Amino acid sequence: RHEKVQHFWQTGELDERSNVQFGEGGAGTFSDGKLNTGVNNPRIPWVLQQFVLAGADEAIQYDAKPHVGTDVLLHVVQHIRNKIISLGGEVRFNAQVTGLRSEEGRITGVELLSGEVVECDHCILAIGHSARDTFRMLERSGIPMEPKAFSMGVRIEHRQEMVDIQQYGQLSPYLPPADYKLVSHQEDATVYTFCMCPGGYVVAAASEEGGVVTNGMSFSDRAGENANSAVLVTVQPRDFPYPGALGGVQWQREIEEKAYQIAGGYRAPAQRFGDFLDGRPSTGEGSVRPTYLPGVHWCDLHDVLPRRITDNLKKGILDLDNRLRGFADPDAVLTGPETRSSSPVRIVRDESGQTSLRGLYPAGEGAGYAGGIMSAAVDGMEAAEAVLKAMQ
Secondary structure, three states: OHHHHHHHHHHOOOOOOOOOOOOOOOHHHHOOOEOOOOOOOOOHHHHHHHHHHOOOOHHHHOOOOOEOOHHHHHHHHHHHHHHHHHOOOOOOOOOOEEEEEEEOOEEEEEEEOOOOEEEOOOEEEOOOOOOHHHHHHHHHOOOOEEEOOEEEEEEEEEEHHHHHHHHHOOOOOOOOOOOOOOEEEOOOOEEEEEEEEOOOEEEEOOOOOOOOOEEEEOOOOOOOOEEEEEEEEEEOHHHOOOOOOOHHHHHHHHHHHHHHHHHOOOOEEEEEHHHHHHOOOOOOOOOOOOOOEOOEEEOOHHHOOOHHHHHHHHHHHHHHOOOOOOOOOOOOEEEEEEOOOOOOEEEOOOOOOOOOOEOEEEOOOOOOOOOOHHHHHHHHHHHHHHHHHHHO
């Protein structure tokens, strides 16, 4: 998977089955492994311990903002897989689920693309927030789903030294690269930073041909010259231009495809904030060099993003500058679109954790019940506990 991702970043040749969204470890592996969460759950220390046993730095067990790093996560997820196998589990690669089997309202198996049917009485559906083909399959199968609020926006890049000076008051070789977490409440939306990557990189995160998606990541040393973060605007189901449970997915895809058309490929549409504020296309970089691979296409992001997003981004970034001076630097680079911050769909489940098809347990971020690595891990544990309870 790592080789496939690197190939895409260097050449723009996408493998729809192995990319930043899909593969061992899921999307979290290539978003640098932030483990901080707003969830307060007694299972969290155990989850952190499993990461350490699999090769993560033990500091994640006491850091306020635990972080693993993409370069370390690549090995951590392999060690977790090997432990699963050693305990009697089976891991199948290239085994895409394309359908469900059921009898009398209860799941009896899952169909694979190969034609094989894996029989089961219980199935935990932990598919990730970009498994659009699975959402469509569930819709065809009559599994109840509903549209869910999510967020969209851009990645913003600044020089890391600017963030360090603003947060620490000076540059120091003894302090780690500084981070930030900012929120601005607007009239009809919240604008906030998400997945902030000190010393990080903006990365191509497409999973479908003909669409541009951005994300951010850091390596464990966080030694890059730029800081980047998503700047996102909340959107509610009432804002979606398309109806139905998958209306948000359709809106995401429309924006991603428009970005691809404007950029003429997988280069990402980008604009300096000063130009974005004034509504003129950018023609090149200023003091901040964009890190996105396979490269950016300088343009006007108003041609890519809906007006509701651009209007709130302008107001929000200016307001966030009051909290972190320099955030609204005219040379800050906006790269977009960031459409996959969380799932726009929720797979309906009851108090037992099951859907209307008994024995099917949706879990994690793609099911609409988590918002990051840690909350997804905890939700997955609770799904497993629900299965054990049902088997008693």
